[in-house]
Amino acid sequence: MSPSFQADDPDVAEPLLEGNSESVADPSTEPREDDARARLLAAAGPVFARQGFDRATIREICGDAGVNIASVGYYFGDKLGLYREVFRAIRSKCQAAFQPQDAVELPPRQELFELVRHLLSRMLAPDDSGWESQLMMREMDNPTEIFSEMVEESIRPPFDRLVGALGALAPPQTPAHVVEHLALSVAGQIVYYRVGAGVIRRLIPAERLQQHFTLDQLARHITGVAIAAAEGGLALTHAAQFDAETQPNTTSDAHHSE
Amino acid sequence: MSPSFQADDPDVAEPLLEGNSESVADPSTEPREDDARARLLAAAGPVFARQGFDRATIREICGDAGVNIASVGYYFGDKLGLYREVFRAIRSKCQAAFQPQDAVELPPRQELFELVRHLLSRMLAPDDSGWESQLMMREMDNPTEIFSEMVEESIRPPFDRLVGALGALAPPQTPAHVVEHLALSVAGQIVYYRVGAGVIRRLIPAERLQQHFTLDQLARHITGVAIAAAEGGLALTHAAQFDAETQPNTTSDAHHSE
DNA sequence: AGGTGTTTTAAACATCCGTTTAAATCGTTG
DNA sequence: CAACGATTTAAACGGATGTTTAAAACACCT
Missing domain, CATH: 1.10.357.10 (Tetracycline Repressor, domain 2)
Structure with missing residues (x-):
């Protein structure tokens, strides 16, 4: 039995x-x-x-x-x-990696950088040691009954810390959904270096890949984009600089499938 | 026969x-x-x-x-x-959508917004009409012999236009690899709204999803992040503000798998 | 040793898939 | 109409997979 x-x-x-x-x-x-x-x-x-x-x-x-x-x-x-x-x-391993760390209290910028670097290192790890993130990616693409549990236990903790760091970085009266947008922007950039790894490998010349696409440089870039957007660039999002020309009807696109 | x-x-x-x-x-x-x-x-x-x-x-x-x-x-x-x-x-449809448009010559910001909005609309299209992007996503995850052809014929054209728009937006002496990083950041954000759609649906409260995650708002946000990073935030990437505290040994992570 | 419950093994089972076959059907032409 | 090629059909083949079975091997205790 x-x-x-x-x-x-x-x-x-x-x-x-x-x-x-x-x-x-x-x-x-x-x-x-x-x-x-x-x-x-x-x-x-x-x-x-x-x-x-x-x-x-x-x-x-x-x-x-x-x-x-x-x-x-x-x-x-x-x-x-x-x-x-x-x-x-x-799940056990992910929870251990993200939950007991809130006692350290780094400054927001550094906290953000550490988060990005940590998540990115998981994504870029070779298959032998980094199979966990690849497995989660596969579950995202082909969800089974595990999916919702995985999101709550393994994805929400780092996401919440991302939201926390970006919220501390953004101006005080920033609405919550803007901070969430920012967090998803950071998450998307990180994930893309795993999901789109094959594409990137063909899109970027090999020499430049080896020279400028190291873990540290990518983490620094993503953090820089996030800080620039959170601290200075949010006003642009709400400004009506795109609306005026694009709302009625643009040039040719946006209705190729209706 | x-x-x-x-x-x-x-x-x-x-x-x-x-x-x-x-x-x-x-x-x-x-x-x-x-x-x-x-x-x-x-x-x-x-x-x-x-x-x-x-x-x-x-x-x-x-x-x-x-x-x-x-x-x-x-x-x-x-x-x-x-x-x-x-x-x-x-492939035929993608080439027709991206190649013959270089005669219009929009200002860079608007060109970027149009690009983002167009690509995002493809990603967010429901499965009946948007199966093409989903198919390309599956080919990225499980490449077959089609893969390299797909990258060259269907992905590189819009990517090159992204690089062009961001290059025009960034300061004149910006090195090429920084522009490429920026383009990948934009691409990653766009792709994430398809790859991580299931995750996002569980991460964000339903009311906020319906209220703040429309196609236009997401396109505006992504464009805003890109502009903020391209125009103002690039200096941060190269500044050594993260290096000093993080190079020797950080708090706890980055070596969880060795 | 003998007995008991647990673990391991080899083999078979049932199902599904991609592919093939050979016959039937259809449309056109001589 | 008859003949021929193009198309369609139903059925079967061979292989691979998840699962199950029943017997063998094992470890432990009295």
């Missing part, structure tokens, strides 16, 4: 998975369920990240983990159970 | 697809190959965009088109041939 996640015995007592009854970790009843289970969990992350949920095959994951194909059914119920557990592991 | 993508000797039945000899388009030999073929092509786009290349099934496409399953093999050789042809149709 499966060890912990479900049990459908028809007549005997049924240890259902109401909450987590894994509080008792008696080493006698569960001597070492970690060996295969943990190896499976560790091997699944990179494969899911590289291939996506559908294209990733249980056979490849089990091959990497060195366990039998039936093990995923034995330990996680099915493929989606394994996927879900991979995200639970990520 | 297949009508257009292959044509071998008429006497021997050789269904091999060696190359494309689709030069002759005699209407007598091909009376109306448009009915099934065009319907297939029209139905394939949205399905490929919604599901991606792998998850999209020939059976669903043919079901939507109202043709038999074998038709895709008959008209396009195989699934990838159909995919390739869908992109060829997109």
